[in-house]
Amino acid sequence: GPKVLQIPSHQIIDMGQMVTLNCDPVSNHLYFYWYKQILGQQMEFLVNFYNGKVMEKSKLFKDQFSVERPDGSYFTLKIQPTALEDSAVYFCASLGVSQNTLYFGAGTRLSVL
């Protein structure tokens, strides 16, 4: 079936550094999401993105966060600078125009030291 690819699967960085998480959504999908899940806790909505714009973002989507999808490339989540509390698994998801099924990537585990 359709797949959402996330690169890398695991990223370890020092606090204060910049990190970019990459997501290759399902082709022809138009709605993109990032979610954050701290180990053992609920999956939390961060942001959704459509037509080159942020549609909605949660309180967890701090000023240090940004998203973009330059034409034909990855949908990215950038954190600059990172903080210890940013350590979590970040899931990317995409949704087609028919808005039938949300497809998730396998997640990127971010460890901020």
Added chain:
Amino acid sequence: GQQVQQSPASLVLQEGENAELQCNFSTSLNSMQWFYQRPGGSLVSLFYNPSGTKHSGRLTSTTVIKERRSSLHISSSQTTDSGTYLCALERGNNRIFFGDGTQLVVKP
């Protein structure tokens, strides 16, 4: 407050037993979906079920909109069913809310 509540929070079964997982939502919805999260984190979509009953193998999902609930029934559970089951509802503006999940452990 939380818009999606799942119960039970955790469930332990012997292989072969059935499971009934519940999802209650406090708001109106455009759609709802059940996911399975493998130990280790990746998510698999089980059902897109905004209303009515759907079947897939040993799984059955029933959503009753006017009662604001959805259930996931697993029959003849297997050890490979162990993991976390998440329900998610979608409201307007394509915003999707997740429940806390049900942690299922199926023992051999």
